[in-house]
Amino acid sequence: MSFVYKAEPVRGEEWRTLFKERAPDLPFHVWPETGPAEDVRYLAVWQPPARLMERFPNLELLFSVGAGVDQLDWTGIPAHVPVVRMTEPGIAQGMAEYVTLAVLALHRDWPNYLQQQRAGIWREWRNVPAAQRRIGVLGLGMLGKHVLQQLRPFGFPLAGWSRSGGAIEGVEVFAGESQLPEFLARTDILICLLPLTDQTRGLLNSRLFGQLPNGAALINVGRGAHLINDDLLAALDAGQLRGAVLDVCDPEPLSADHPFWKDPRIIITPHVASMTRPETAVERVLEVITQHRAGVPLKGAIDRNKGY
Ligand code: NDP
Numbered sequence: 001m002s003f004v005y006k007a008e009p010v011r012g013e014e015w016r017t018l019f020k021e022r023a024p025d026l027p028f029h030v031w032p033e034t035g036p037a038e039d040v041r042y043l044a045v046w047q048p049p050a051r052l053m054e055r056f057p058n059l060e061l062l063f064s065v066g067a068g069v070d071q072l073d074w075t076g077i078p079a080h081v082p083v084v085r086m087t088e089p090g091i092a093q094g095m096a097e098y099v100t101l102a103v104l105a106l107h108r109d110w111p112n113y114l115q116q117q118r119a120g121i122w123r124e125w126r127n128v129p130a131a132q133r134r135i136g137v138l139g140l141g142m143l144g145k146h147v148l149q150q151l152r153p154f155g156f157p158l159a160g161w162s163r164s165g166g167a168i169e170g171v172e173v174f175a176g177e178s179q180l181p182e183f184l185a186r187t188d189i190l191i192c193l194l195p196l197t198d199q200t201r202g203l204l205n206s207r208l209f210g211q212l213p214n215g216a217a218l219i220n221v222g223r224g225a226h227l228i229n230d231d232l233l234a235a236l237d238a239g240q241l242r243g244a245v246l247d248v249c250d251p252e253p254l255s256a257d258h259p260f261w262k263d264p265r266i267i268i269t270p271h272v273a274s275m276t277r278p279e280t281a282v283e284r285v286l287e288v289i290t291q292h293r294a295g296v297p298l299k300g301a302i303d304r305n306k307g308y
């Protein structure tokens with residue numbers, strides 16, 4: 001019985017050290033080293049290898065090293081192999097830091113001041129009180145909820161939207177397609193923390209932007225394919241949006257001549273909002289293996305019908 005890690009190799013070595021300490025009896029390999037293929041029961045990947053089950057016929061569990069699973073090709077993953085995404089607490093902590101930074105930057109007009117500094121312009125913009133800046137989060141899962149919790153002390157009016165809704169203290173919750181327009185109409189800074197599925201691909205488009213108050217701003221930390229790039233540029237040009245912070249893009253990386261790079265209304269970071277931390281990730285993976293052996297529900301198991 002063994003474990004194979006197939007993702008970023010430097011972090012793989014950190015996982016190896018942690019496995020040695022915490023699960024010394026479970027042989028651990030960093031791809032392309034796998035040990036005997038028939039021994040491999042657990043595999044942690046960003047992208048699985050081709051012909052997954054031919055290669056590892058006794059695979060019992062497939063872990064995504066990220067919180068998202070949209071990168072996986074499901075056709076090669078049989079239904080009897082549960083897929084488990086990363087739910088270690090470091091991801092939520094990192095995401096809350098990033099989104100707080102982006103919200104405050106947009107709330108306090110940072111993109112304008114950076115542009116003015118480069119041009120040597122000393123000009124003040126009227127501060128808007130936090131109580132008048134309405135924040136809205138698309139997606140109320142592990143990350144959306146944590147982000148909203150961390151934003152509470154600033155005094156922004158907070159709202160969130162998801163498929164199923166539910167109560168969250170201090171947050172106005174909207175559910176389903178029918179309540180999306182009402183949610184958008186009250187949102188000055190929109191944060192996308194949805195998984196990428198057939199239902200959410202391209203959701204950040206002209207139609208959606210047109211339902212936000214004039215001069216709203218966007219933070220996309222979900223996936224690049226949530227956003228229609230040309231629609232963002234059109235909304236910025238029309239003044240429908242005043243700025244955007246994008247941690248994720250489509251494609252990644254953007255081509256060298258992509259208009260987003262030089263647009264002063266857009267801040268881009270290279271998909272770094274949060275990163276899986278080896279210490280807490282290994283702890284969570286070992287916890288899930290224990291749950292699997294005990295036959296109890298697995299933390300972070302993906303529902304294939306929903307796609308997240
Ligand atoms: P979860 O699966 O915990 O939550 C997803 C949320 O989105 C749920 O509230 C769900 O609704 C909602 N949702 C899904 N589909 C729809 C839909 N069609 N309509 C309305 N709501 C919908 O995910 P996480 O919070 O853990 O992560 C969200 C995403 O963040 C990841 O999938 C990944 O793409 C991205 N991410 C980005 C990172 C980065 O560094 N930029 C790092 C980590 C993750 P319901 O509650 O009703 O099921």
Ligand code: OXD
Pocket residue numbers: 065066067068069086091274275276
């Ligand atoms: C993730 C990511 O899904 O890094 O964890 O985007």
